[in-house]
Amino acid sequence: MNPRPVPHAAIELAPEAIVRSARAVIATEAAAIAELGPRIDGAFAEACRLILACRGRVVVTGMGKSGHVARKIAATLASTGTPAFFVHPGEASHGDLGMIQPDDVVLALSYSGETDELLFILPMIKRQGIPLVAITGKPTSSLATQANVHIDGSISNEACPLGLAPTTSTTAALVLGDALAIALLEARGFTSDDFARSHPAGSLGRRLLLRISDVMHSGEDVPRVPPEASLTAALVEMTRKHLGMTAVVDEQQQLLGVFTDGDLRRALDDEGVNLRDATVAALMTRGPKTIGPDKLAAEAAQLMEKHQIHALLVVDDERRVVGALNIHDLLRARVV
Template structure:
């Protein structure tokens, strides 16, 4: 079935109108935006975002974006605020109120309460001369000439404009705070980025009795038994003094067998790979993965204060979701 061309025409018209609305926002970026940023940066409490209807949905997203980028924030429904939730706002907080008209009753009702409390007030509206716009310490203009709705009624372009301006505010604050990838990861520990930037080798390595280890005079046959017991596809070779002398891997075994070496009479020191590359348990698991890929190996010996502290295998990193 061919798509109805009217559907595509309508969609293109919507996109064009909303793109035009966003382009118009840049003309209204001024000192009021800077003042809003400074007010939030100076806030000793939390940022409380509020809005009714579609503006409330945008406000919820803004609060979440702020909280995940270094600005502690949460959303309060204006209707609930009038029935007890005003107790969630303190004099040290800054309230960001969203309303395209700036006159929505549920939000306007809160203005004298916010002022009496002594909290800061930032307005995001399409009408700076509205009750909300005039009452705010800083007003961020989010107005649009026309909604994408052909009736010019349903909030479409206006909510997109508020959404993007909220993102602009969040990113301006992020950069002003010097918010780093590590900070972002701390706010997103369950995400792949969080695991890459937070998970250390020491969190997932095999240590203690789980480390495959043999002495240099151990027969290759017995070394293979140790590798099988520990299941990491390798073994470390440790001297009597506890020094790491080398490693022997599944790959080394294949090469050894190709050479016709007798596993029943050959000591591991004769076939081990000396000078093993090592890492520290405090390094990132993501860095271990990078080193394995670069060196085309599947395991690493982990050394701490000169002692063999553990072994990490490629599969450990993949199971941890770092890749």
């Protein structure tokens, strides 16, 4: 029986050496990224043209570390307006090739440009007339020369001191993928609203898509009293509706003012106010801050923060009260 291999003994490095090593990696990769800029030329523009003209999807593929980068590029493309998905080249030759259709564009990543699994499926892709865009580090490689468009992702050296682990090369490929995604985003006129629609569960999606009407209290849940209501009636309404305030409305439900916890405290501090006989109209705040139901929930958060208030009444174009919300509603909706 062969003895179990003994792992290499760890070399204890001084903190200064660790910091120096990490900085060297960052410097190496930053220099490689800087070298990519001058290479963005007509080939890059042609790749964008092919993808923009594509009636299907962008199929991104790659093996090993290039495959991990390809997955991320596919996700970035899809979230920025370019339909895309990842296909593993090894699985493609065992059935997944059927996922690639004639209306698609294939974006293949391989630093060497000689990855067997990619080269094996190229004839099937070319036979269907599917445009091929390749990102490699070897412009004379098999993948590069068979591609309709080749984007040069070559580097001077890897950040790995052994020159073996893909480090700088994968960073360069990722940057080129991001460059493609953003160039396509701008060419399509993709907006923040479009981005939010593909990220509805994220914080950005909630901020850009959630409307006041989605989070406000409406109908019988809106606290409201007539102007002749007593202080007691207003407090009962506030307590029942749990919003810390009540709207004061006329017979047509048009807003006259708002009575809040703050108004109550001010009335209690005013010795000239007869709380027993006072109507809510005498104690309310006139001209309160309001918002429309079609506004973004994020705008309500900004309004509350700006004016240091914790609740808002929602009114329509004729100043009729149609809803109400407070900061807790925005917190529950994760808008703030």
